[in-house]
Amino acid sequence: MLRELTIRNFALLEIAHLHFGTGLTVLTGETGAGKSIVIDAIGCVLGGRTSAEVVRAGADRATVEAIFDLDVETADAVRTTLDGLGMADLIDGDEGGDASEGGSGRGTGALALSREIGRNGRSVARLNGRAVPASTLAQVGAHLIDIHGQHDHLSLLRADAQRDLLDRFGVLVDARRALADRWRALGAASRARRAMRADAREVARRIEMLGYQVEEIVQADLTEGEDEALQRERVRLANAGRLAELGGAVLGRLAAGSDDGATPARDLVALAARDLDALARVDPDLAATATSVAEAATLLDDAIRTMADYVDAIEFNPARQAEVERRLDLLAALKHKYGATVADVLAYEERARAELEDLATRDARGQALDAQVDALTVAVGAEAEALSTARTAAGDQLADAIAVELRALSLKGAFEAVLTRTPDPDGVPASPDGARWRCDETGIDTVAFHFAPNPGEPSRPVARTASGGELSRILLALKAVLSRVDRTPTLIFDEVDTGVGGRNAQVLGEKLAGLGDRHQVFCVTHLPQVAAYGDGHVFLAKHVSDGRTTTEVSHLDPHGRVTELAQMLGGATTATLAQARELLDRAGAWKRAARDADDGDPGLPLPRSQGRDRVRG
Numbered sequence: 001m002l003r004e005l006t007i008r009n010f011a012l013l014e015i016a017h018l019h020f021g022t023g024l025t026v027l028t029g030e031t032g033a034g035k036s037i038v039i040d041a042i043g044c045v046l047g048g049r050t051s052a053e054v055v056r057a058g059a060d061r062a063t064v065e066a067i068f069d070l071d072v073e074t075a076d077a078v079r080t081t082l083d084g085l086g087m088a089d090l091i092d093g094d095e096g097g098d099a100s101e102g103g104s105g106r107g108t109g110a111l112a113l114s115r116e117i118g119r120n121g122r123s124v125a126r127l128n129g130r131a132v133p134a135s136t137l138a139q140v141g142a143h144l145i146d147i148h149g150q151h152d153h154l155s156l157l158r159a160d161a162q163r164d165l166l167d168r169f170g171v172l173v174d175a176r177r178a179l180a181d182r183w184r185a186l187g188a189a190s191r192a193r194r195a196m197r198a199d200a201r202e203v204a205r206r207i208e209m210l211g212y213q214v215e216e217i218v219q220a221d222l223t224e225g226e227d228e229a230l231q232r233e234r235v236r237l238a239n240a241g242r243l244a245e246l247g248g249a250v251l252g253r254l255a256a257g258s259d260d261g262a263t264p265a266r267d268l269v270a271l272a273a274r275d276l277d278a279l280a281r282v283d284p285d286l287a288a289t290a291t292s293v294a295e296a297a298t299l300l301d302d303a304i305r306t307m308a309d310y311v312d313a314i315e316f317n318p319a320r321q322a323e324v325e326r327r328l329d330l331l332a333a334l335k336h337k338y339g340a341t342v343a344d345v346l347a348y349e350e351r352a353r354a355e356l357e358d359l360a361t362r363d364a365r366g367q368a369l370d371a372q373v374d375a376l377t378v379a380v381g382a383e384a385e386a387l388s389t390a391r392t393a394a395g396d397q398l399a400d401a402i403a404v405e406l407r408a409l410s411l412k413g414a415f416e417a418v419l420t421r422t423p424d425p426d427g428v429p430a431s432p433d434g435a436r437w438r439c440d441e442t443g444i445d446t447v448a449f450h451f452a453p454n455p456g457e458p459s460r461p462v463a464r465t466a467s468g469g470e471l472s473r474i475l476l477a478l479k480a481v482l483s484r485v486d487r488t489p490t491l492i493f494d495e496v497d498t499g500v501g502g503r504n505a506q507v508l509g510e511k512l513a514g515l516g517d518r519h520q521v522f523c524v525t526h527l528p529q530v531a532a533y534g535d536g537h538v539f540l541a542k543h544v545s546d547g548r549t550t551t552e553v554s555h556l557d558p559h560g561r562v563t564e565l566a567q568m569l570g571g572a573t574t575a576t577l578a579q580a581r582e583l584l585d586r587a588g589a590w591k592r593a594a595r596d597a598d599d600g601d602p603g604l605p606l607p608r609s610q611g612r613d614r615v616r617g
Contacts, residue, residue, distance in 0.1 A: 170394025
């Protein structure tokens with residue numbers, strides 16, 4: 001629950017530091033005092049949209065800080081959310097429950113949320129002191145507080161909101177989530193099948209092109225590295241005359257002598273090797289030199305043989321030269337199409353073959369997709385039918401529960417949750433007779449809340465039959481019923497009493513106080529009959545000082561509550577003060593009786609009176 005709220009420089013509030021207890025807290029004040037400022041500030045710290053307009057004139061920034069006490073269930077829900085965001089340590093630190101008081105040391109504790117809005121419109125959000133995105137506050141805040149604003153009764157006019165309320169009442173959220181997962185799987189399989197069918201012609205063209213490319217590469221009979229070998233051969237063929245001339249000259253100098261009668265190098269080295277061998281026998285210091293020269297003679301013989309073979313291999317072959325040129329042109333064309341090197345061309349052939357094989361199995365994959373879509377369609381239909389059956393039962397139970405609440409609110413007429421389906425030949429089979437219905441991730445049902453204000457008349461959608469006041473009371477009745485399954489610890493109602501008056505206001509106060517047995521409840525109200533049922537009372541007043549308008553926020557003590565209720569009744573007179581005391585006495589008696597009537601499960605204890613705690617803004 002919300003334990004403390006600190007607001008600085010927010011709209012007309014300069015500073016307010018408020019403490020709250022359990023049960024129902026009412027917020028009242030004169031017209032224009034800004035009773036909804038507190039609610040807006042809470043929405044801001046819960047990650048709601050905001051702007052620089054909320055910053056009080058003359059201030060650099062507005063700040064809102066809220067401290068929550070968490071029960072085990074709420075703490076676990078917050079922890080799960082933070083764990084999904086990689087921030088579980090923000091609540092798993094020293095915030096655990098006190099084992100010395102019987103706690104487990106885990107699951108309960110305090111959680112601090114804060115939001116700072118600068119004059120430039122930038123905001124900084126923090127959770128337990130650490131900067132986080134505002135969206136994180138929103139995700140965490142969804143587990144802490146449910147705010148119902150002045151116009152939230154308009155949500156009753158939306159089919160999706162009505163379906164959500166029914167599913168929450170019927171505890172069908174998990175079943176709906178499972179159906180949504182199955183529906184998304186069906187959607188993915190259906191899209192894959194449509195894509196496969198849509199590009200059949202393109203696939204045929206692709207197969208033909210890939211087949212041609214593979215055949216072209218195969219016919220070329222490529223060998224990796226042959227382009228480089230052919231380049232070298234082309235050089236030799238183009239320069240055969242010059243190579244033969246230079247090769248013959250080298251060979252002549254090494255082995256055959258030259259035209260001027262010079263001794264060949266091989267003979268000179270052989271003579272030198274023979275003489276060095278003789279010297280080494282006389283002077284051993286020349287043995288190493290003799291060995292080196294002998295090895296040089298051997299190497300020279302190898303070089304002579306190599307040059308002889310090279311000169312013999314040189315050919316003047318224009319036909320081969322033309323053939324090499326044609327082969328190089330072919331390789332260049334293939335490399336231009338498929339890769340920079342012959343190796344790249346061969347790699348492309350491998351990829352093309354693999355793609356051809358994959359396309360060849362297309363029919364088999366298409367059949368598998370057909371089978372998958374059919375199976376998922378049947379599964380979705382079965383789950384949607386089961387969900388629809390559960391919704392029908394939940395709708396009957398909701399109508400009965402709402403009828404009780406509406407009678408207590410003096411609202412005549414019948415409430416009904418109407419489920420309809422839309423036939424669709426392309427939908428899912430969700431009936432024993434095989435009929436197909438339009439479906440989405442929420443199921444096959446369109447949910448509409450109907451209301452018949454006059455007995456004997458047919459019910460119609462609440463949007464067409466209920467007035468603003470009736471919508472407000474229907475919303476309150478829904479909240480009263482849903483509070484039995486709603487896990488959100490704190491509920492806020494901003495002027496939910498619009499269009500309500502007279503005796504209905506007293507019943508409205510009783511309903512809000514009843515909600516306070518299961519939740520911490522805040523209500524902005526202008527009705528004294530409702531305000532009398534508050535376990536805590538926050539008063540907002542507008543003042544003008546030194547040309548500046550400010551709002552003062554205070555917790556009212558019992559005397560202050562009497563005065564405020566009298567003011568709400570038309571002004572503090574002897575008569576209205578007496579009437580205010582009567583309203584408070586009647587509300588107190590009702591709450592005591594309601595608590596005594598709660599057999600075995602008293603729920604949340606009613607809070608002690610909150611002391612006077614005035615702060616100025």
